[in-house]
Amino acid sequence: MTEPVRLAQRVAMLLQCSRAEAEQYVRNGWVSVDGRVVEAPQHRVTDERIDIDADARIEDVEPATILLHKPVGVDAIDGPKPAVALVTPETHWADDPSGVRLLQRHFHRLTPLVPLERDASGLMVLTQDGRVWRRLTEDADEIEHEYLVEISGELAPYGMAKMRHGLEYRGRALPPCNVSWQNENRLRFAIKGVRDGQLRWMCAQAGLDVVSIRRLRIGRIGTGKGPNGAMPPGAWRYLKVGEKF
Template identity: 65%
Template sequence: MPTRPSDSTDPIRLDRRVADLLGCSRADAQQYVEGGWVSVDGDTVEEPQAVITTQRVEVAADARLEATEPATMLLNKPEGVAFESTPALVTPSTQAEGDVSGVRRLKRHFHRLTPLVPLDAEASGLVVLSQDGRVWRRLTEDYASIEQEFVVEVSGELAPYGMRRLAEGLSYQGRPLPPCKVSWQNEIRLRFAIKDVRPGQLRHMCREVGLDVVAIRRLRIGRISLSKMPVGEWRYHPVGEKF
């Protein structure tokens, strides 16, 4: 697409310069800028209101007119990081090399990310962070009906009828717990498929049947799994892919 410095030294908004450059509407020019297709003196600028003068403006040759969708990221949270602090872990340098979502990374994607579906600080695994109100409503309003999957490493000796009690016979914070699915993954790890899990609940459940929790890792939220993403890295969750 066209590229040239301005002939004028008068300040002008970037979207207006792009509209003049391409012969398109201001609305279309804003979409090009917000979509990360426009550079100023070689640096990508995503703010249509940015003021320029004589800088060289270039629009990428493969630029497409498409709405800029809010971003949702899936993070493999390390142990010891507070759930509320997880947005600080999502940076351009920590994006997983294996991200095959096809989502173009934009600077705006790293602003105002809200972590959803709480996970204890001492636990690791899948955390969802999103700018998308649709995702926020789904994971907040429907939280109690969304199944989560955990692997819990334990020590100690399981009490008699312990597996049955874990599956359907315990209470937490004064309320009976709904049934869940639990099985041994190996000699030291239990696998839980559970809904409406609360902070501290898995540790409490294990303690009630004679087990001490060594580590907790969340593998899945609804239909979305952690896969093989390294700890501390994140990938995009494509818009429209359901939890």
């Protein structure tokens, strides 16, 4: 048996490359040990079989941004059932169109953004990328969200006009928004700067009770559709290169 060495050292020997390049190959998921991908350059190996993917290349791997279809009953940010726990390799959407290679490093230090009520479902964002964090926090009130709200009850006189413009919530005058009927028991909201409980409260001012809330879109980014339909609750995909909120 040979003496244990760092995986990066073995890769450097096999590829006749520098230690720094070898570490990048390992971190970027191009190297497997006895058939299992290992992303830790410091991993110790002896006589195991080391394979380097035929497509391996030196490249910078961007920090990941995850788009999750949060189910009802899951806490978006704070709470006993955090959404981040749903983001695993097993729940990766099979129809993810991003082309981003799945790496274990993508599941570390994910910051959940853009609150969504526990009893609501739909799109939420978790990211490692400071640029995305800044966009969705510093510009939060400028980014339009789209929601489908299932309702019951009878619309009060001028209720639609009230919701579109003229309400004040928690001492804050609400900006105008687009509210329209999708069918007889479902409303579509295109709205900016939504606060917790705001959609339920707005509907109540119009004489309506909220049955369910689903967020479809944040800015220009939606949950996504594939050949087998929309991304289902509990699944996630990557924000692909070039997609912007």
